[in-house]
Amino acid sequence: MTHTIFKSIKLINPATNFNQKVNVVIHNETITNISKDLHLEKFNKNNQTIIYDCEGLTMSPGIFDMRVNIGKTENLKFTQITAAESGITSMAILPNQTPKLNNPSIIDHIKRQSEDINLPKVIVYGAATKDLNGLEISEIGLMSEMGAIGFTNGNKSIKNSLVMRRLMSYATMINRPIIQHAEDEDLSGLNQASTTSIRGEMNEGEISTRLGLIGIPACAEVIMIERDIRLAKLTGAHYHVAHVSTRDAVNVIREAKRSGLYITCDTAPPYFSLNESKLLTYNTAFKLSPPLRSEDDRLAIIEGIQDGTIDAIASDHRARSKDTKAQPFSAASVGASGIETLFSLTLDLVHKKIIDINKAISFLTINPAKILGINSPSLEEEKLADFIVFNENEPNTIKQENLKTGPTPFDGKKIYGKILATYINGQAAFMNQIFKNKIIK
Amino acid sequence: MNKLLKNNYEVNKSSPVKLLSHHLLAIEGMQKSEIQKLLDRADYFANLDKHTDTKNLSGYVVLNVFFENSTRTRVSFELAARRLGAEVINISLINSSIKKGESLLDTASTLNAMKPDLLIVRHPHSGAPILFAEYLSCSIINAGDGRHEHPTQALLDALTIKRRIGYLEGLKISICGDIANSRVARSNIHLLTTMGAKVRCVAPSTLMPSNLEKLGVKCFNDMKEGIKDADVVMLLRLQNERMSGTENPSEREYFNFFGLDETKLSMASPNAVIMHPGPMNRGVEIASALADDTNRSLIKTQVEMGVAVRMSIIEALNHSKNKT
Numbered sequence: 001m002t003h004t005i006f007k008s009i010k011l012i013n014p015a016t017n018f019n020q021k022v023n024v025v026i027h028n029e030t031i032t033n034i035s036k037d038l039h040l041e042k043f044n045k046n047n048q049t050i051i052y053d054c055e056g057l058t059m060s061p062g063i064f065d066m067r068v069n070i071g072k073t074e075n076l077k078f079t080q081i082t083a084a085e086s087g088i089t090s091m092a093i094l095p096n097q098t099p100k101l102n103n104p105s106i107i108d109h110i111k112r113q114s115e116d117i118n119l120p121k122v123i124v125y126g127a128a129t130k131d132l133n134g135l136e137i138s139e140i141g142l143m144s145e146m147g148a149i150g151f152t153n154g155n156k157s158i159k160n161s162l163v164m165r166r167l168m169s170y171a172t173m174i175n176r177p178i179i180q181h182a183e184d185e186d187l188s189g190l191n192q193a194s195t196t197s198i199r200g201e202m203n204e205g206e207i208s209t210r211l212g213l214i215g216i217p218a219c220a221e222v223i224m225i226e227r228d229i230r231l232a233k234l235t236g237a238h239y240h241v242a243h244v245s246t247r248d249a250v251n252v253i254r255e256a257k258r259s260g261l262y263i264t265c266d267t268a269p270p271y272f273s274l275n276e277s278k279l280l281t282y283n284t285a286f287k288l289s290p291p292l293r294s295e296d297d298r299l300a301i302i303e304g305i306q307d308g309t310i311d312a313i314a315s316d317h318r319a320r321s322k323d324t325k326a327q328p329f330s331a332a333s334v335g336a337s338g339i340e341t342l343f344s345l346t347l348d349l350v351h352k353k354i355i356d357i358n359k360a361i362s363f364l365t366i367n368p369a370k371i372l373g374i375n376s377p378s379l380e381e382e383k384l385a386d387f388i389v390f391n392e393n394e395p396n397t398i399k400q401e402n403l404k405t406g407p408t409p410f411d412g413k414k415i416y417g418k419i420l421a422t423y424i425n426g427q428a429a430f431m432n433q434i435f436k437n438k439i440i441k
Numbered sequence: 442m443n444k445l446l447k448n449n450y451e452v453n454k455s456s457p458v459k460l461l462s463h464h465l466l467a468i469e470g471m472q473k474s475e476i477q478k479l480l481d482r483a484d485y486f487a488n489l490d491k492h493t494d495t496k497n498l499s500g501y502v503v504l505n506v507f508f509e510n511s512t513r514t515r516v517s518f519e520l521a522a523r524r525l526g527a528e529v530i531n532i533s534l535i536n537s538s539i540k541k542g543e544s545l546l547d548t549a550s551t552l553n554a555m556k557p558d559l560l561i562v563r564h565p566h567s568g569a570p571i572l573f574a575e576y577l578s579c580s581i582i583n584a585g586d587g588r589h590e591h592p593t594q595a596l597l598d599a600l601t602i603k604r605r606i607g608y609l610e611g612l613k614i615s616i617c618g619d620i621a622n623s624r625v626a627r628s629n630i631h632l633l634t635t636m637g638a639k640v641r642c643v644a645p646s647t648l649m650p651s652n653l654e655k656l657g658v659k660c661f662n663d664m665k666e667g668i669k670d671a672d673v674v675m676l677l678r679l680q681n682e683r684m685s686g687t688e689n690p691s692e693r694e695y696f697n698f699f700g701l702d703e704t705k706l707s708m709a710s711p712n713a714v715i716m717h718p719g720p721m722n723r724g725v726e727i728a729s730a731l732a733d734d735t736n737r738s739l740i741k742t743q744v745e746m747g748v749a750v751r752m753s754i755i756e757a758l759n760h761s762k763n764k765t
Contacts, residue, residue, distance in 0.1 A: 189685070198685045206652035210469065212567035212589030212624060215651055282568035326546050326576075328566035330587065 002048040003027050006389065007038060007440070009054035013061065014362040015378035024059060026385040029426035034381055051440040054389065060361045061377035062089025062120075062386045062422060065339060066266060066368035067242055067314035069155070070097045073321045074405065076110070079339070080119040082404050084429040087343045087388040087419040088120050092372065095127040096154030102127035104142040111147050118429050123149050123372065128167055128178060134159050137167050144174045149372045150240065152179035155289060155318075155334075157224055159185060164228060168237035177238040177264070177371065182224040182249065183290065188216040201330055203276045203291045211279065213329060216291055222248035229256045232263060240371060241265035243316050245290040247300030254309040264371045265309070268316035268338060269345035270409055272301045278409070284325045284332035285407035288316075302354055305363070312368040315342040319405040337405035341398055343390070345410065347417040350392075357392065385426040389435060394418040454485035458753060463762035464574045464581045465754055467590040468631040476596070476632060479753050483600050487749035495752065496526025498759060502557045505531045507584070508564040513719060513744060514584050514593075518561050521751035527558075545569065546576055553577045559758060562586070567624075580758040588622050588683070594718050595628035597750040599636065601743050602673055605714055610637035613710070615668040616658075617643040618677030618699060618726055621650045622684070625718045626677055630656050643667030645699060647688040664699050671709040675716045676701055676726045692725045702728040706737075714739050 006024040011034065013019075025033035025043075043049040068091045070079055076093075083091050093110070095101035101110065107124050114122035126148035130138045140151050151171060158164045158180060171178050185191045188200035202208050204215025225241055229252065232239040244250060244265045256263045270288055275295045278286045286292055304310040318335025325332050346364055350357045366376040379387055396418055398410045420435035421428055458478040468476075489495065503522040507515055515531065522529045534548065549572075552560065559580045562570045567587030574581045585591040599609060606612065614633055620626045620642050633640045634657040641659045642649065654660050661667030668674050679695060689695050696702075701715065715731060715738045723729040732738055 198683065204651045206655040209650040209652055210627070210656065212587050212627060214588075217651075282571055323544060326544070326572075328545060328564065328569040328572055328587075330566040330568075331545070 002050060003032070003043050005038065005043065005049060005051040006054045006059060007051055009389070010058045011060075011379060012058060012358055012361050013379040014358055014366050015061075015376050016380060017358065019358055024379070026423070026426050029385055031379060031381055031383055031385050034379070052435065052438045053440050054438065056391065057389055057420065058392050059379065059387050059389050061365040061379055062388050062424065063087045063343060063364045064089070064368045064374075064377065065091040065315045065317070065342060066312055066372065067268070067316050068093050068339065069318040069335065070094075071319050071335070072098070073319050076114055076122065077119070079317075080114065080116070080122065083120045083339050084422045084424065085419070086340045087390065087422055088339060089377075089386045089388070089422060089424050089429075090121040090123060090374075091339070092123040092125060092149060094152065094154040095125050096132055096156070100127055100132055101125065101148075102130055102132070102138050104139060104146040107143050107146040107148045117425050118427050120424060120429070123374070125149060125154075125179065126151050128153050128158055129163060132156060134163060137163060137170060140167070140170060140176070141174055144176055148176070149374070150177045150179050152242070153181065155181055157181050157183045157185055161227060161231065165231050165235060168231055168235040168239065172235060172237050175373065177240045179240045179242055180224065180228055181243070181289075182221050182228070182241050183216075184220045184223045187220040187223065189214060201287070201291075202279055203293050205276065205294060207276050207279060211282065211329075213279075218246045218293060218297060219248060221246045221290060222252055225249050225252055229261065229263065232256075232261050236262070238262040238264070243268050243271065243290060243314070244301065244304065244310060245271045245293050246297045250300045250304040250309055254304070254307070257309065264311045266312040266314045266368070266371075267301050267305070267310050268314055269342060270316075270336070272298060272305060273345055273348065274298070274409060282329045284327065284329055285336055285409045285411070287329060287332050287334055288336055288409070289334045302349075305349065306355060311363075311371060313342070313346050313363040314368065315339045317405070320407060322406065325407050336407055336409050337403065340403050340405060341408060341410055343419055344396065344398070344415040344417045347392065348415055351416050385423055387423050388419055389421040389423075390417060390419050392417050454481050457760040458482050458757040460757050460761040463758050465592050465758060466570050466574055466581060466583045468592045468595050468628045468635070469590070471631075471635070473635050476599070476636060479596060479750070479757060480600050480603060482753040482757070483596070483746070483750040484604065486752045487600070487604070487746060495524050498522075498525040498527040498756065501525070501527040501559070501759060503527045503529045503559045503561060503755070504552055504555075504557045505529060505561045506534060506552065506563075507532070508534050508562070508569070509585070510535060511563055511584070513747070514563065517744070517747040518582075518584060518751050521748045522755055524748065525752055525755055527755065545572070549573050549577055553579060559755065580762055582754065582758065585624055587624065588627070589624050590628045590631075591624040591718075592628050593747070593751055593754060594625050595632040596754070597743060597746045598629055598675065598716060598718070599632055600746045600750055601716065601739050602714075604746070605739060605742070606672065609633065612638045612672045613641070613670055614638050614673040614675060615641045615643055615671040615709075616675045616677065617664060617667065617701070619648045619679050620644045620653065620677065621648045622680040623677045629675065630658055634658065641667050641671070643699070645689065645695070664705050665708045668705060668709045668713075671713055673714055673716060674701060674706065674709055676721070677718065678720065679722060679725055692722075696725055700724070700726055700728065701731055703731070706731065713737070716740065716743060718743065
């Protein structure tokens with residue numbers, strides 16, 4: 001019976017507001033002991049105790065990435081392995097994949113297919129409407145019984161107001177959130193047939209004018225949110241806005257939360273790290289949905305993170321092949337990779353003194369879990385050993401060539417922080433050589 | 442103003458121009474001196490008898506690759522290249538980029554493997570020539586990309602104005618019409634503002650792109666106001682193929698408010714000239730009679746100047762590549 005000891009590690013546990021240097025002992029899939037003083041003699045009787053010298057390292061709950069697209073370039077297992085290497089211990093996947101996650105049996109199938117004691121847990125969103133067409137609501141009750149955790153049309157918005165009203169109303173019976181990609185698709189030109197040349201391609205403004213690309217006005221986001229908030233008020237539903245990207249959206253959500261409605265939202269690293277000026281060279285790695293916005297919008301996202309209007313940070317991972325990106329901007333695919341950079345870009349907020357590390361970890365762990373009604377991960381004695389070990393301060397540079405998924409909009413960005421090990425159910429799902437060398441004989 | 446009529450620098454019009462880049466992808470970012478020199482050299486070509494031997498690019502291979510329909514631009518480039526003695530091959534690839542199987546870059550690298558010296562590209566997507574320039578080793582000329590730029594059109598427009606009026610700096614130039622969808626407008630805005638002209642843009646608010654004034658122009662929704670005292674009235678084609686049907690109620694309504702007729706033109710300077718990049722919709726952007734008024738309309742001169750301007754550009758790109 002092996003005990004693993006993490007000696008002198010800084011333990012950050014947002015659920016109990018804990019941030020101290022301790023020794024952590026795990027046994028099988030459970031944390032058995034957290035203490036300041038380590039009585040090694042208890043363990044030394046047998047040789048099966050492994051001790052890691054974790055001086056200077058940090059432990060926190062594993063990341064719960066609440067928004068992952070499994071695209072054509074990856075399969076689920078590949079994404080799980082990549083996620084484990086990136087510090088993710090649970091991830092929620094969107095229904096817009098092939099085949100669509102729109103019925104109870106496929107939800108069940110995905111859950112079974114992804115079950116692996118030593119890989120990140122896969123949590124599934126069901127399609128809010130059949131075939132994601134936005135017209136008829138799908139069997140969200142049955143899907144919920146099979147474990148679907150929330151309902152969404154993925155990267156398309158739930159456009160029809162009546163459909164949204166019914167969905168929200170129905171979802172209250174099963175206590176599940178409705179997750180919206182908030183975009184008025186008429187306004188952004190996305191409802192046009194793909195052959196017409198008026199589909200929105202980037203944020204509308206001076207830069208879209210210079211580049212001759214079709215602009216999507218920032219208000220396309222808040223228009224949808226404002227409507228949905230009224231429907232949430234009407235139905236009492238839990239409404240969650242995905243990847244918030246504009247100042248107006250943050251303001252409206254802040255107001256709605258104050259009025260007591262059950263409204264939550266997340267954002268993704270591009271929206272607090274980058275702005276539309278990145279598009280000036282037509283680099284398609286920056287072609288995202290929602291599009292990169294103005295600098296003022298970016299600052300508003302940061303304010304939303306600081307004051308808690310924004311609840312969570314998700315990767316919004318949507319990896320794309322090189323072929324679909326090596327195209328003229330208008331013809332290139334939308335989306336970028338995210339899981340591999342989620343942790344370090346969130347930690348960047350700490351290094352820039354925007355939020356403290358406890359809060360940063362909350363955005364990646366207990367907050368998304370709470371939104372989706374999943375047991376909050378907490379590193380306490382007798383609790384499950386799902387955690388990550390990382391170096392908060394190790395300087396690093398994001399390089400596309402070192403990543404397994406692409407394209408990253410952060411190629412060349414200097415960051416701090418490195419995941420050294422990811423433990424799932426008490427076992428190392430990932431451990432790099434630096435950490436392996438920390439073992440004390 | 443008179444001193445501007447004369448060139449205040451030594452110009453050697455008889456030798457090719459050297460540019461900072463061996464591509465011509467956009468006017469935005471070009472230096473004033475580069476534009477000046479290209480125009481001067483083009484002016485020299487325009488003055489030559491068409492039988493003068495200008496064939497100093499023998500063995501130079503030009504691929505005219507058009508992903509979008511074009512008559513005048515394609516022919517103009519072809520004539521320009523031939524007058525310089527280059528080999529020209531025309532390739533029409535309309536709709537082929539959306540055909541399954543071959544990506545744009547595959548097409549481009551196939552063409553590149555044939556080792557052309559110059560690729561002249563017209564493409565419906567903004568930025569496509571920039572992508573070509575990133576991946577290919579030959580020189581690239583942007584012959585119009587989506588709504589982005591049409592640099593050779595702006596240069597030929599500038600030459601047309603210079604030959605008629607004598608200078609660009611300080612001129613009041615009104616660009617009128619479908620600015621939002623126009624690459625010609627963007628290239629002209631960049632070129633004319635760089636050269637010191639006072640540029641105004643006139644369009645219905647639905648066809649006025651966001652934050653256009655940040656490009657250094659004044660914006661007007663009232664055409665009479667927008668062309669008041671203008672020295673040049675430049676009209677743009679209404680690009681219905683790039684619209685969704687929500688921009689403009691009807692052609693007759695458009696003509697009523699934004700079509701150039703005698704009444705509106707009377708607001709402009711008495712000597713104002715009229716330009717249009719073509720093809721024009723008579724009775725929509727411009728009253729037919731005005732288009733044909735040879736005293737005021739420079740539309741045919743624009744076409745004529747196209748060849749001279751493109752000769753100076755092709756020659757300059759060859760020169761700039763050899764010397765870098």
